[in-house]
Amino acid sequence: MDKAAFLAEMAELLELDSSALRLEDKLEDLENWNSMAMIGYLALADSASGKKLSPRQIRECETIADLAQLAGIG
Amino acid sequence: MKNARIVAIEYHLPGEILDTARLSAEHPGWNADKLDQASGIRQRRIAAAGECASDLAVAAAEKLFATGLLHREEVDFLLFCTQSPDFLVPTTACLIQHRLGLPSSCGAVDYSLGHSGYVYGLGLAAGLIASGQANTLLLLTGETYSRYIHPEDKSSRVIFGDAGTATLIRATDEAGTMGPFVYGTDGSGAENIMVPAGGARLPRTQATALAQTDENGNTRSENDLRMKGAEVFSFTLAAVPASVQQLLERAGCEMSEIDAFVFHQSNRYILEHLRKKCGIPREKFLVALEECGNTVSNSIPLALKLCRERGQLMPDQLLALVGYGAGFSWGAALVRW
CATH class of the missing domain: 3.40.47.10 (Thiolase/Chalcone synthase)
Structure with missing residues (x-):
């Protein structure tokens, strides 16, 4: 999975138009970044790289780019 | 024996x-x-x-x-x-x-x-x-x-x-009617599905009855069940596919020999992800929670019976059962039913 595909998947999880989400967007500014979206992200990261992630690592992320990096994308 | x-x-x-x-x-x-x-x-x-x-x-x-x-x-x-x-x-x-x-x-x-x-x-x-x-x-x-x-x-x-x-x-x-079994426990995850107050460790008091709302808008007190969804899902992703693998190894059989897989019916989103991750064909993976939700320890026998009633399971089939959740605790078994 490349960064563009990751962005598109994250936009869907966050119920945003895919053009409306950018890698530099801050998670705290995204209204739908909640526990449901976090579960979706865990599933996405698991499918993309199979890397075992802990929710603590996810909570330390500040931007969409941090999430991509944590998932081993790009 | x-x-x-x-x-x-x-x-x-x-x-x-x-x-x-x-x-x-x-x-x-x-x-x-x-x-x-x-x-x-x-x-x-x-x-x-x-x-x-x-x-x-x-x-x-x-x-x-x-x-x-x-x-x-x-x-x-x-x-x-x-x-x-x-x-x-x-x-x-x-x-x-x-x-x-x-x-x-x-x-x-x-x-x-x-x-x-x-x-x-x-x-x-x-x-x-x-x-x-x-x-x-x-x-x-x-x-x-x-x-x-x-x-x-x-x-x-x-x-x-x-x-x-x-x-x-x-x-x-x-x-060949029951077994082998695989068990697992990780008590470090205890707090992720927990009713904190009401047992000997933390008796119920006026203080434990005070409800608070978390960052996701969920309200509960220490007298109530709390489930940390992301933590539970993260645990599940690691424990369930590994236990399926161990079960097949212990039984010395291939996935193709199993007639159906019946996992704890947690919710369809998580089940579908686990199914794909384990590489289980859709037609062999039973889901029966539409009318009853996640019923905790009841969910596997309930799904077995509901699927038999619906004609999705036939007598004497070889079934792989996998339970996982609070504890954290998990277990898997083969049964012929």
Whole structure:
């Protein structure tokens, strides 16, 4: 999975138009970044790289780019 | 050495229905339609005031007796899995022995496990039979998690339903009817599915009854169930595929030899991800939670029975069962039913 595909998947999880989400967007500014979206992200990261992630690592992320990096994308 | 065999399963669901429409009406802000679409749960059944987990299990057991497959005096061991006992003391299984009119020569014990409980119960039953301690067992599950859920806790209220089940297990000379088993435990995850107050560690007080709202808008007190969804899902992703792999290795069989996989019915979104991750074909992966939600230790026997009623399972098929959840605790077993 490349960064563009990751962005598109994250936009869907966050119920945003895919053009409306950018890698530099801050998670705290995204209204739908909640526990449901976090579960979706865990599933996405698991499918993309199979890397075992802990929710603590996810909570330390500040931007969409941090999430991509944590998932081993790009 | 005798083996154990599941002979029959019955279930009982309480009457009150909490469906998508009622959730939407009570909580317009929850977007219950969307949540229920993702979870695959259209309704949950909720125990009435005063209706205990044991009542649900007893009703299921009475259905077993009504089939004529067994007589009360045959039962020599009763196992009851619950995290909602009638009393702190005595053991609920003892009360159930009396209510069901089982002989006084019958052993009876409660064990406390959540979503992995049914697999552990089968394992205990198999051990009691293999060691010659019992021949005819009733494995009952009963749970009323709804009692532990704060009405404003979206994360748990949309998922859990109450239920009771009864499984008749008999000794047999046949081989390959139950087992092997795989077990796992990681108590470091205990706090992720927990009712913090009400036990000996933290008795209920006015302070523990104070409700607070978390960053996701879920309200609960320490007297209520809390479930940290992301932590639970993360644990599941690691534990479940590994236990399926271990089970197949221990059994010395290929995935293609298994007729169907019945996982704990947590919710459809998570089940579908696990199915893909484990590489299980869709037609061999059973999901049955639309009408009852996640019923904790009841979910596997309930799914087995519902799928048999729907014609999705045939007698004498080889089934892989996987339970996982509170503890963290997990278990997997092969059964022929």
